[in-house]
Amino acid sequence: MQEDSPALPRLIEMARSLADQAYVYFARSDQKDWEDDEYGVRYLPLDGERLPSFGRLERAFVMHDEKLAHAVATEHPLADVFLLRSGAPSGPWQG
Numbered sequence: 001m002q003e004d005s006p007a008l009p010r011l012i013e014m015a016r017s018l019a020d021q022a023y024v025y026f027a028r029s030d031q032k033d034w035e036d037d038e039y040g041v042r043y044l045p046l047d048g049e050r051l052p053s054f055g056r057l058e059r060a061f062v063m064h065d066e067k068l069a070h071a072v073a074t075e076h077p078l079a080d081v082f083l084l085r086s087g088a089p090s091g092p093w094q095g
Contacts, residue, residue, distance in 0.1 A: 007063065007086070011026075011061075011063075012026070012041070015039075015041045016037070016039040016040075016041055019039050019040035019041050020040070022058070023040075023042070024040065024041045024042070025041075025042050025043075025044055025052065025054070026041055026042070026043045026044065027043075027044040027045070027046035027051075027052050028043060028044070028045070028046055029045075029046050029047070029048070031043050031044060031045040031046065032045060033045065051071060051072060051075055054076070056076075056078075057072075057076040057078075057079040058078075058079055058080065059079060059080045059081075059082070060072045060076070060079055060080070060081045060082065061082045061084055062081065062082065062083050062084065063084050063085075064083075064084070064085055064086075065083075066083060069081050069082075069083040
């Protein structure tokens with residue numbers, strides 16, 4: 001997700017609200033290096049070639065990118081993967 005995306009502040013707020021219940025990783029294409037914020041959210045770089053490494057992934061939210069949602073679902077078959085699109089309802093992605 002790009003820095004100028006109108007959805008970015010809301011998504012960061014959601015990630016921060018989840019951080020007290022689980023580890024939260026926020027991968028972004030414009031993130032240079034990994035960093036943690038004061039709420040416990042870890043921001044990771046997302047380069048189009050490979051996914052960040054995770055042990056067990058329970059849930060992933062992917063914005064607008066069906067190819068990326070498919071890659072996450074393939075690499076983490078037990079995870080719930082949600083493909084989020086502006087103006088469209090979301091549910092577990094079935095790719």
